[in-house]
Amino acid sequence: MMSRSACSWISGLMVFMGLALNTHASPTVSLVFAGDxxxxxxxxxxxxxGGDPFAPFATYLKTADIRIANLxxxxxxxxxxxxxVYTFKAHPRVLPVVKKHFDAVALANNHSGDFGPDAFADMLQLIAQAGLQQVGGGMNLKQAHTPLVFQRQGLRIAVLSYNEFHPRSFEAGHDTPGVAWSEDQQVVADIRAARxxxxxxxVIPIMHWGWENERQANPRQRFLAQRMIEAGADAVIGGHPHVTQDIAIYKGKPIVFSVGNFVMKETDNA
Structure with missing residues (x-):
């Protein structure tokens, strides 16, 4: 099997990452993962x-091959x-602005279900109508766990998205809408299936995990991140703590435990 290499740097808002197969003349794919x-x-x-909250970052975003935000x-x-305590709902007019700067949004988090299944199903349709892609959400369990696959620079890049914020809620069922829940055996199976x-x-999983306002990843995050890489993940991207956390390298693969917030009011800390 061909090996893979990666390099990354974190801005506190976004992670810029370059990934490539370790082969002669292998192309490099650049990716941006924006935080909450x-x-x-x-x-x-x-x-x-008529404004654009992403405008200050437009120069950076347009240079990447793949751009994903945690919506x-x-x-x-x-x-x-x-x-x-906290519920968040935006008007559909925001989506064309998101589309201007991003290729996809990750939906597996603890706020996608704030307004119930009908609103979530409507959001899935609106995202598609806006020309955006999404990962981590679906009208059923299978859709929520299906990887989003990009083809860039001759490479196929699969992205997965999972929520691990307790209490366990708004999880997609066999015939009910929701998000992908982070269950270890299923995550490992999904990574292997993506390959x-x-x-x-x-293969890159995006995780919504960890403790809020903690600058260091907890043992659970570290354990699961290593297990995902052992299953075949090439990088792990995390969010939810609302602050940046440490970065680790495991078996040569980067683990960004928390990207932090991207566009969020300081008081929206949930």
Missing amino acids: TVLDDTAGELIAQ ECVVSTLGQAGDK QQHQADL
Whole structure:
């Protein structure tokens, strides 16, 4: 099997990463992973007025082959807020602005279900209509766990997305919408399937995990990250703590435990 190599750097908002197969004249694919992105309040108001909260980063974003943001809010006009301290819902008008800068959004987080299954299903449709792709969400379990596969520079790159924020909630069922839950055996199986069934050259899981405001990854994050790499992941990208965490290299593969926030009010810390 061909080996793979990676290099990355973190800005506190986004991770810029270059991945390549360790072969002669192998192409390098550049990827950007943007952190927690909430577009319901200040950012949403800016978009409603014709502004663009991503404009300061446009130069960096347009240079990457693949650009993915963790969309940590519902995008819909449907549904009622769940019984939670923090709920986030953005207007569908934000999606064309997201599309301008990103290829896809990750949905496996603890806010995609804030306004119930109808709003979530509506969001899936709106994302598709906007020309965006998504990973980690679906109308059923199979869809939520299906990798998003990009073809860039002659390589097939598979991305997966999982939520591990407890209590376990809004998990996709066999015939019900929701997000992909991080269950170790399933995650390992998904990574292997991405390589074998989807013929991916590179596999990258995006994890919504860890403890808020903690600068160091906890033992659970470290254990699962290593297990994912042992299963065949080429890099692991994390989010949810709302701060950046440490970066590790395991078996030559980068683990970015938390990218931190990207577009989010300081008070939206949930």
